[in-house]
Each structure stands twice: as C-alpha cells, then as structure tokens.
Amino acid sequence: MATHLEEIAVRSASREEMIDVTTLVRAAVRRIGVEAGLAYIYCPHTTAGVTIQENADPDVRTDLLGHLARLIPQDAGFRHSEGNADAHIKASLVGSSQMVPLDGGKLCLGTWQAVFFCEFDGPRSRRLLVKVVAG
Amino acid sequence: MATHLEEIAVRSASREEMIDVTTLVRAAVRRIGVEAGLAYIYCPHTTAGVTIQENADPDVRTDLLGHLARLIPQDAGFRHSEGNADAHIKASLVGSSQMVPLDGGKLCLGTWQAVFFCEFDGPRSRRLLVKVVAG
Amino acid sequence: MATHLEEIAVRSASREEMIDVTTLVRAAVRRIGVEAGLAYIYCPHTTAGVTIQENADPDVRTDLLGHLARLIPQDAGFRHSEGNADAHIKASLVGSSQMVPLDGGKLCLGTWQAVFFCEFDGPRSRRLLVKVVAG
Numbered sequence: 001m002a003t004h005l006e007e008i009a010v011r012s013a014s015r016e017e018m019i020d021v022t023t024l025v026r027a028a029v030r031r032i033g034v035e036a037g038l039a040y041i042y043c044p045h046t047t048a049g050v051t052i053q054e055n056a057d058p059d060v061r062t063d064l065l066g067h068l069a070r071l072i073p074q075d076a077g078f079r080h081s082e083g084n085a086d087a088h089i090k091a092s093l094v095g096s097s098q099m100v101p102l103d104g105g106k107l108c109l110g111t112w113q114a115v116f117f118c119e120f121d122g123p124r125s126r127r128l129l130v131k132v133v134a135g
Numbered sequence: 136m137a138t139h140l141e142e143i144a145v146r147s148a149s150r151e152e153m154i155d156v157t158t159l160v161r162a163a164v165r166r167i168g169v170e171a172g173l174a175y176i177y178c179p180h181t182t183a184g185v186t187i188q189e190n191a192d193p194d195v196r197t198d199l200l201g202h203l204a205r206l207i208p209q210d211a212g213f214r215h216s217e218g219n220a221d222a223h224i225k226a227s228l229v230g231s232s233q234m235v236p237l238d239g240g241k242l243c244l245g246t247w248q249a250v251f252f253c254e255f256d257g258p259r260s261r262r263l264l265v266k267v268v269a270g
Numbered sequence: 271m272a273t274h275l276e277e278i279a280v281r282s283a284s285r286e287e288m289i290d291v292t293t294l295v296r297a298a299v300r301r302i303g304v305e306a307g308l309a310y311i312y313c314p315h316t317t318a319g320v321t322i323q324e325n326a327d328p329d330v331r332t333d334l335l336g337h338l339a340r341l342i343p344q345d346a347g348f349r350h351s352e353g354n355a356d357a358h359i360k361a362s363l364v365g366s367s368q369m370v371p372l373d374g375g376k377l378c379l380g381t382w383q384a385v386f387f388c389e390f391d392g393p394r395s396r397r398l399l400v401k402v403v404a405g
Contacts, residue, residue: 005378
C-alpha cells in the first residue's frame with residue numbers, strides 16, 4: 001500500500017534545542033491514514049537530528065544538550081570553517097531518523113517517551129519528513 | 136501484509152548491562168511468520184536502548200559500558216533530580232531501535248553481530264517490541 | 271511486494287575513514303526497482319557503521335573522525351585484546367543502519383546530505399546491504 005510523504009515544519013529559537021514534535025508526528029500519521037505498521041521520522045538536515053526521549057522533566061533535555069556541548073564543544077579547533085562542526089558531529093551521534101511502531105492508528109511510544117527534533121545549529125526554519133510503512 | 140507486534144520481556148540484573156536478545160528476537164520473528172523484509176526491534180524506555188554489537192568476546196561489552204560511563208558519568212552535576220540523567224543521555228546516543236534485514240526467514244546479521252538490549256538504569260523489568268515489515 | 275537484498279562492496283584504505291556510498295546506494299535502489307517507500311542501508315560489521323552527513327566540505331568528515339578519536343582513543347586501557355575496542359564503541363554510537371525516504375524512484379536526501387560508510391578499523395574489504403520497503 002503506497003502512502004505519501006508528509007512534511008512537518010519546525011522553527012527552532014536557539015542554537016541548541018530539543019523540540020517535542022510528537023503531536024505534529026501524530027497528526028501527520030493520521031493524515032497518512034494507515035492503522036498499523038511503522039512510523040518513520042526523517043531529518044533532512046546535517047546539523048540537526050531526531051531522538052526519542054523523556055518529555056516529563058525538561059531538565060532531561062537541558063542535561064542532554066549540556067553534556068553533549070561538554071563532550072563536543074563548539075570551539076574545539078575544528079577545521080570546518082563554518083563554526084558548526086560540533087553540530088555535524090552531534091547530528092551523526094543522535095541520528096537522522098527514528099521509527100516508532102504504529103498499532104490501531106496509534107504510536108506505540110513508551111509511557112515517558114516523546115519524539116524530539118534536535119537542533120544543534122539554530123535558530124533556523126527546519127523540516128521533518130514523516131512516512132508510514134504499512135504492515 | 137499486516138503482522139502483529141511481538142513483545143519480549145527482559146530482566147536486567149545490574150545498573151548497566153548489555154543483554155544479548157538475539158535468540159528472543161529470532162523467536163519473535165518466527166512467531167510473526169514473515170519470511171522476507173525487515174525485522175525491527177524497539178525499546179519503549181528512555182533510560183535503555185538497543186544496539187548491534189559483537190557477542191564473541193564479552194570484553195567488548197565491558198569496554199563499551201565502561202567507556203560510556205567515563206564519557207557520561209552518573210554524577211556530572213546534572214539537573215535532572217532522579218540521578219539517572221546519564222542513562223537518558225546514553226540511551227539517546229545508542230538509540231531506541233534497530234532494524235535487521237530478514238531473508239528466507241533468517242536475520243541477516245553479520246558473522247560477529249548480535250542484538251543487545253542496553254540497560255543504563257537497572258536492575259529493572261523491561262520490554263522490547265518486535266515488528267516485521269514484509270518486503 | 272517482495273524485493274531482493276542488494277549487496278554493495280566497499281574497500282577502505284585507512285584505519286578510520288568515511289566513504290561516500292550515495293552513488294552506490296542509488297544504483298542498488300535502481301536495481302531493486304521500487305519507486306516509493308524506504309531505502310534501508312545495513313552494515314553487517316561490528317567495527318564499522320553508516321551515517322548520513324554533509325559531503326560538501328571534506329573537513330566535516332575529518333572533524334567527525336578526529337573528534338571521535340579524541341573522545342574514544344584507541345589506547346584507553348580497554349580489555350578487548352584485539353586493539354579495536356574503540357572501533358566497536360564508535361560503531362555502536364554511529365549506528366549500524368540508516369533509512370532514507372524514497373519517492374518517485376529518488377532518495378529524499380536533504381540538499382547537503384550523503385550516505386557514508388564509516389570505517390573504524392580498516393583498511394578492509396567490507397560490505398553493505400541495501401533493502402527497499404515499498405510503501
């Protein structure tokens with residue numbers, strides 16, 4: 001069963017930010033209209049990523065971004081001249097896509113899980129692609 | 136072709152642990168009964184993950200968990216008050232899902248590869264979801 | 271719709287290297303012959319991975335490999351006796367597979383994105399598996 005690609009617009013407000021896009025992903029999945037399979041969220045950018053994390057305590061996001069910045073500082077003598085080599089590295093470690101099981105029209109996220117767009121070189125206008133594979 | 140979601144129960148015995156779940160994943164895939172496509176393993180927890188690694192030498196697991204603990208110590212002045220911010224960060228770096236090609240009813244893992252549940256905040260009772268997309 | 275698994279041969283020339291395999295992935299997807307769905311690229315090795323990154327400036331690759339080597343040095347007192355524990359750890363962080371949306375027979379990569387095979391313990395002869403899930 002062929003489905004179309006959905007696109008989600010995301011606007012980040014700072015250089016590093018985790019934005020909960022779960023509601024937007026759910027709406028995109030509903031528009032696609034498949035009840036069961038896998039929901040796939042893809043980030044077409046090289047200085048941003050997607051992760052699945054806790055959305056209950058915002059400190060988790062602060063800790064995650066803060067510790068990544070300690071491990072991969074923006075100014076670590078990188079050769080890439082645009083000043084965002086750290087963002088590229090973080091993006092490759094967090095990953096550019098996630099998949100979530102879809103059952104009965106619902107994302108099978110765990111109790112504490114949400115889908116986050118990870119901005120590492122904002123603020124910018126970004127987009128995510130959402131696809132559903134039926135099955 | 137619609138298939139059901141399989142659930143695997145995992146019991147971790149220590150705070151950090153890599154548990155080889157390949158046999159359990161293979162059994163779940165067999166119960167689903169699809170011969171070819173992609174097998175998808177999903178971790179619905181935010182302080183645990185899934186990775187594909189070598190299962191021949193257990194030192195590889197010890198080194199992986201040990202080095203992650205050096206890079207992301209439990210007590211690094213995190214704000215999240217539950218004392219497991221490190222586990223959340225490790226989970227996002229390792230990732231919450233893996234996919235393995237399925238061909239002739241068999242997982243196409245490489246010679247040294249196995250599927251590991253990665254516990255970062257145990258001991259706990261955990262679960263994994265397994266789905267197969269035929270194709 | 272069942273499709274076959276395609277195999278791509280990759281030859282790395284140094285211990286650590288990011289090799290742009292986008293052209294090879296595109297050719298494999300064309301041979302599979304599906305117009306829409308998800309293209310899946312799998313690395314069956316435990317000391318190598320796959321990532322999606324920028325291919326415009328080669329310094330991004332140098333920075334990524336260089337910084338990973340600083341975070342995970344080859345000689346960090348690891349127990350694994352083969353001298354490549356660092357490669358195993360890097361492989362689990364970068365990940366063993368990637369998926370890219372496929373639409374109208376084309377990979378929906380972002381403007382600056384390419385698919386890279388990440389060698390962490392070369393030089394070696396390696397392989398990647400490519401599968402397409404129609405949908």
